[in-house]
Amino acid sequence: MKHKAYKIVIITEKLIVENVAKVIEECGGTGYTITSAGGKGSRGVRSEERGSVTDAYANVKIEVILADEQEARNIGNTVAAKYFENYSGITYLENVEIIRPQKF
Amino acid sequence: MKHKAYKIVIITEKLIVENVAKVIEECGGTGYTITSAGGKGSRGVRSEERGSVTDAYANVKIEVILADEQEARNIGNTVAAKYFENYSGITYLENVEIIRPQKF
Amino acid sequence: MKHKAYKIVIITEKLIVENVAKVIEECGGTGYTITSAGGKGSRGVRSEERGSVTDAYANVKIEVILADEQEARNIGNTVAAKYFENYSGITYLENVEIIRPQKF
Numbered sequence: 331m332k333h334k335a336y337k338i339v340i341i342t343e344k345l346i347v348e349n350v351a352k353v354i355e356e357c358g359g360t361g362y363t364i365t366s367a368g369g370k371g372s373r374g375v376r377s378e379e380r381g382s383v384t385d386a387y388a389n390v391k392i393e394v395i396l397a398d399e400q401e402a403r404n405i406g407n408t409v410a411a412k413y414f415e416n417y418s419g420i421t422y423l424e425n426v427e428i429i430r431p432q433k434f
Numbered sequence: 435m436k437h438k439a440y441k442i443v444i445i446t447e448k449l450i451v452e453n454v455a456k457v458i459e460e461c462g463g464t465g466y467t468i469t470s471a472g473g474k475g476s477r478g479v480r481s482e483e484r485g486s487v488t489d490a491y492a493n494v495k496i497e498v499i500l501a502d503e504q505e506a507r508n509i510g511n512t513v514a515a516k517y518f519e520n521y522s523g524i525t526y527l528e529n530v531e532i533i534r535p536q537k538f
Numbered sequence: 539m540k541h542k543a544y545k546i547v548i549i550t551e552k553l554i555v556e557n558v559a560k561v562i563e564e565c566g567g568t569g570y571t572i573t574s575a576g577g578k579g580s581r582g583v584r585s586e587e588r589g590s591v592t593d594a595y596a597n598v599k600i601e602v603i604l605a606d607e608q609e610a611r612n613i614g615n616t617v618a619a620k621y622f623e624n625y626s627g628i629t630y631l632e633n634v635e636i637i638r639p640q641k642f
Binding site: 338339341365366367368369370371389391403406407410411414420421422423424425 | 543545559568569570571572573574600603632633634635636637638
Binding site for chain 1: 442443445469470471472473474475493495507510511514515518524525526527528529
């Protein structure tokens with residue numbers, strides 16, 4: 331038996347990580363993973379790796395795994411609607427399969 | 435010609451990264467990627483990004499790419515069986531396609 | 539309406555991150571995300587997490603999201619052809635779905 335699930339990924343500015351975490355919890359996410367990230371987006375280069383970056387401009391990659399597709403989409407849509415007007419960001423959905431989901 | 439492969443992802447406590455690496459090698463994984471991660475799971479908040487975290491509680495995200503689906507599942511199942519009783523963690527499978535797999 | 543897209547992932551040595559970024563831009567990528575990574579590959583252990591690593595040997599994981607599959611493949615193929623003879627690396631493709639792609 332395969333346990334299909336949905337991973338919603340949000341890459342945005344570190345400044346709003348607390349706000350994004352709140353959205354995730356309000357939308358039903360029970361856990362998430364945060365990684366520091368740099369890179370380049372449509373608003374110019376920000377980087378963890380390429381120097382000349384102040385902490386405030388650093389990015390984060392936030393991943394949430396959900397069993398429910400609609401909850402996953404809702405998190406992405408809510409974060410985009412609330413924050414991507416004023417902060418750079420991208421959000422996308424991936425299909426995954428949970429192994430041993432009893433604890434999930 | 436497309437080269438379908440399987441990515442097994444393990445997000446767990448940094449404390450057991452050596453043990454997980456050993457399982458990966460015993461199960462046939464020839465390489466893996468480790469990233470520092472924070473976040474929130476079912477056992478409470480641990481975080482790289484949100485402060486107040488001791489090193490021992492930090493998380494890691496470990497990714498392994500395998501050509502063989504059963505080997506990938508076996509790594510996830512073995513890690514979950516051995517460690518997820520006593521350490522927080524999640525493991526999931528994704529489909530990927532290797533580009534230029536001659537070196538893989 | 540679903541917005542299918544392609545994520546090309548390149549895991550390679552930090553030393554060549556600028557070169558890879560140049561390839562991405564030349565191949566039509568308008569943004570990318572960089573994460574520090576360690577791990578083990580076919581050329582031996584390098585690690586962010588497991589100590590005893592000099593900066594020059596650290597790895598990076600670079601992710602690019604593209605609407606066009608051919609552009610995504612082209613980035614992976616070009617990076618592999620140019621650099622994987624002399625630097626360790628792997629590149630793979632994943633299917634994703636962009637949420638709210640108006641800014642993408």
